[in-house]
Amino acid sequence: MKALLDVGLLSGPFVIAVYAVAAIAVLLLLFVRPGPRWRRSHWLVAALLAAIVGAAIGVGLTWLLSDTLDLFGAELTVVVRVWIALGFAGFGIAIASFWRATWKRVIASILAIVLFAGTTAMTVNIDFGQYPTVRNALGLSAYAGDVLPLVATPDPATRPTIATWTAPAGMPTQGSVGMVTIPATKSGFHAREAVVYLPPAALTANPPKLPVLIMLSGQPGSPDAPLQAAKLRQSLDAYAAAHQGLAPIVVSPDQLSAPDVNPMCVDSPLGNSATYLTVDVPAWISANLPVLPGPHYWGIGGYSQGGTCSIQLGAAHPELFGAILDASGEEFPKIGDAQTTIDKGFGGDAAKYAAAYPAAIMAAHAPYSDMFAVFGVGGDDSAYMPGIKTLYADAQAAGMTATYLESPGSAHDATTWAYVFKQGLGLIADHWGLNR
DSSP states (O other), rough: OOOHHTTBSSSHHHHHHHHHHHHHHHHHHHSEEEESTTHHHHHHHHHHHHHHHHHHEEEHHIIIIIISSSSSSSSSOOOHHHHHHHHHHHHHHHHHTTOOOOOHHHHHHHHHHHHHHHHHHHHHHHHHHHBBBBBHTTTTTTTOOOOOOOOOOOOGGGGOOTTTTTTTOOOOOOOOOOOOEEOOOOTTTOOOOOEEOOOOGSSSSSOOOOEEEEEESSSSSTTTTTTTTTTTHHHHHHHHHHHOOOOOEEEEEOSSTTOOOOOOSSEEETHHHHIIIIIHHHHHHHHSSSSSSTTTTTEEEEHHHHHHHHHHHHOOOOTTOEEEEEOOOOSSSSSSSSHHHHHHHTTTHHHHHTTTTTHHHHHHHHHHHOOEEEEEETTOOOTTTHHHHHHHHHHTTTOOOOEEEEETTTOSHHHHHHHHHHHHHHHHHHHHHOOO
């Protein structure tokens, strides 16, 4: 079962096999008549017309749902649009096969529709990189059952500092990841289990106290997504390998409560997400992990919706955080149009919503004396790039030490987030002195 759950959905033998089967299915549908009442030439003409109509419907639905209604919250790339059109072209051929068909052809056509839908969904997923494995697609954590190896340490007075740290013999070569429950003592927020990364240095018998990054997924998403889908774990291990096992401790809590919910990292009827992230989570971190005191050595980051949260909460709480890592975040929180957002998230109070804009938060707390911020976006992400550039400029104007990153040739997808997280991690970790 574990092997099945860990089948890769972004590359590998399974992906190749699905594409091969789908290609064979298209050829069979095209060149094998649905039944004896069809002439071969007539069927080819009908199939091609059905494919054209299907592709046109796919293009139209993409325009309506994405470009007009903005149901996905992200601009679809050319690759995704082409594959949606191809998928609907396949649907058209399969549906046309029902006419004057044998019962075997009807069954085969139904199976082909399922196959084409799966192939199209898989291709969209490859472009976005949201679900790396079957386990992720089913909403199961990649780290389910992994216990965090919290090491009993001597009295803090005997700890080495980052400056005096020397990697001991036998130190693990990679960090460790586990799941923990962070109680919502103050907020009452219904959070899923959090995921924690401990770098190699934190796994030794006498670790130094380290900086901590709170990292948030997009929406839909889960706490393991920053470390797995956005490949932050690989970036952390690579940084640690180059710096004697030193890297930030990363805590990835649940700011959503469920994949289909967006509390916008504020306290509202949708859940007290803000209090959970700024009171309950920091309290648990301080009590359970070998971390340096904030705010200088504490950071918050995330991608997409999590990126929006990071600039909201980081800017609003300079007493907690001294670093922000915003990958493809929105310019301001939203769930649908402005009025829907105001009604559901802010009790109908438009002024309260306006005050929750990151630009307004930064203006209210300016000037910042010790805030290091990294903003990143995909070079092809025309929907999110203007907002990120605006936030970057607002951060500079508010006195933050800010950096702008652009992932070449990618859009609102995991390729961008992996790039921004890797580059941003290096900048923030160096800022904290982990490169010594």
